[in-house]
Amino acid sequence: MSSAPLWTFDDLVRAANGRPESATGTPITGLSIDTRTLEPGDLFVALKDQRDGHDFVGKAFAAGASAALVSEGYRAQPGDGPLIRVPDTLHALEAIGRAARARLRPEARVIAVTGSAGKTGTKDMLRAALSRVGPTHAADKSFNNHWGVPLTLARMPAATRFGIFEIGMNHAGEITPLVGMVRPHIAIVTTVEPVHLAQFPSVEAIAEAKAEIFTGLEPGGTAIINRDNTHFELLRKHAEAQGARIVSFGQDARADVRPKVLELSSEGTAIEVDIGGRPLRFRVAVPGIHIARNALAVAAALDAAGADVEEALPALATLAPPPGRGTRTELVLDGGKILLIDESYNANPASMRAALAVLGTVPRAAFGRRIAVLGDMLELGVQEKTHHTALKEAVDAAGTDLVFACGPNMAHLFAVLAPEKQGAWTPASDALSERLFAALAPGDVIMIKGSNGSRMGPLAEALRKKLSSA
Ligand SMILES: Nc1ncnc2c1ncn2[C@@H]1O[C@H](COP(=O)(O)OP(=O)(O)OP(=O)(O)O)[C@@H](O)[C@H]1O
Numbered sequence: 001m002s003s004a005p006l007w008t009f010d011d012l013v014r015a016a017n018g019r020p021e022s023a024t025g026t027p028i029t030g031l032s033i034d035t036r037t038l039e040p041g042d043l044f045v046a047l048k049d050q051r052d053g054h055d056f057v058g059k060a061f062a063a064g065a066s067a068a069l070v071s072e073g074y075r076a077q078p079g080d081g082p083l084i085r086v087p088d089t090l091h092a093l094e095a096i097g098r099a100a101r102a103r104l105r106p107e108a109r110v111i112a113v114t115g116s117a118g119k120t121g122t123k124d125m126l127r128a129a130l131s132r133v134g135p136t137h138a139a140d141k142s143f144n145n146h147w148g149v150p151l152t153l154a155r156m157p158a159a160t161r162f163g164i165f166e167i168g169m170n171h172a173g174e175i176t177p178l179v180g181m182v183r184p185h186i187a188i189v190t191t192v193e194p195v196h197l198a199q200f201p202s203v204e205a206i207a208e209a210k211a212e213i214f215t216g217l218e219p220g221g222t223a224i225i226n227r228d229n230t231h232f233e234l235l236r237k238h239a240e241a242q243g244a245r246i247v248s249f250g251q252d253a254r255a256d257v258r259p260k261v262l263e264l265s266s267e268g269t270a271i272e273v274d275i276g277g278r279p280l281r282f283r284v285a286v287p288g289i290h291i292a293r294n295a296l297a298v299a300a301a302l303d304a305a306g307a308d309v310e311e312a313l314p315a316l317a318t319l320a321p322p323p324g325r326g327t328r329t330e331l332v333l334d335g336g337k338i339l340l341i342d343e344s345y346n347a348n349p350a351s352m353r354a355a356l357a358v359l360g361t362v363p364r365a366a367f368g369r370r371i372a373v374l375g376d377m378l379e380l381g382v383q384e385k386t387h388h389t390a391l392k393e394a395v396d397a398a399g400t401d402l403v404f405a406c407g408p409n410m411a412h413l414f415a416v417l418a419p420e421k422q423g424a425w426t427p428a429s430d431a432l433s434e435r436l437f438a439a440l441a442p443g444d445v446i447m448i449k450g451s452n453g454s455r456m457g458p459l460a461e462a463l464r465k466k467l468s469s470a
């Protein structure tokens, strides 16, 4: 991208509607809310979240911050650099984000992604694909909440041609203000699934909340909706009410973007699809029908954004999944190989089924036993027991040989498994590792998954530490 600074000091002050304490400042090359990852030249924004960022202003300047955005009440310390004062630092960050969006050139295209699963993976696919055809901006991580979205906007260079934003929610009403800042030309809903059920009366209520994404669409914008999802009609109605053009994707015969060929394998998926009347063949390196479906949404979005789809789509053939969303590592045990599929980042019933299905595609010729290591799916409300026992079908369909499970919810699944499939159950993940390690044999393929709070990540990490990479 161009060598212009992200923000000149004056432009930033104006965008933040702030009161600078020094007349001039050096150009701002980035924005940071965390001094542990701050880069020299960044503007440090002192947000109040779990901790108060104002306690770290000194650290920020020591690390090379170009300026700091602080609230009126902050008491300047010796060694502080240029300060920009505002009544509320989060509101100011939002204002900077809106200014970043407003200054994009008219031909720029902005894409927003929401859904119960697959937001980050879809955002990463779009970023990889669009980077091949123009200056592209997206967050490195999930960054999908009340500070992540404005921060990602504020970090967007003026010369951006394609901006991609993940928008998340835990409650109704959360998406509306975020998408109002992003003002996308294209809004994608990957899927609607029973997650966060503790906060919602029904899955329909979740679909309604996801549909808020269409409220922020630019006039003439495009809504890209999953035709295979139960809540398609509900989402379509909401999108139409906003005047959006609807593009549906999926395997349903009525889908606009529907694969003519879809070959799933443990090594990824080969897809053939008609886009704008042209047949396109491409590969997706991350295996699983759920990822393939996200890739159809990506293809639809590339077309809607006016990108050269033939140039952009081949990026998906080499793109690895984000950490903990299917990351594969070959490990060595007693001179033989073990394949670890690390899905520990998070879990809900839909992504759990998807991950088990992928486990079932690993060829027996390459690896022998299929082992699922499962932690609790959280936030499922009153139906949590049913959602766990119902996984038995997916466990069996995948040809899973052994299940190691932990947590009170997974105890329900463990109890209904055939006895020969019961590896071990422990109350928490830390106790499970010894039981798992003791059972491992060369040729095993191990898929580890659970909600973030079930701490399956450390278990995957322990396995990688214990066994060396092949
Ligand atoms: N369409 C889908 N349906 C079901 N599961 C999916 C789908 N897409 C991705 N997944 C799985 O969901 C998990 C989370 O993926 P990802 O991080 O992309 O989702 P996210 O929506 O960004 O999650 P978060 O809300 O935590 O930010 C991964 O295990 C991934 O393989």
Ligand SMILES: [Mg+2]
Binding pocket: 119, 120, 121, 141, 142, 144, 166
């Ligand atoms: Mg995410």
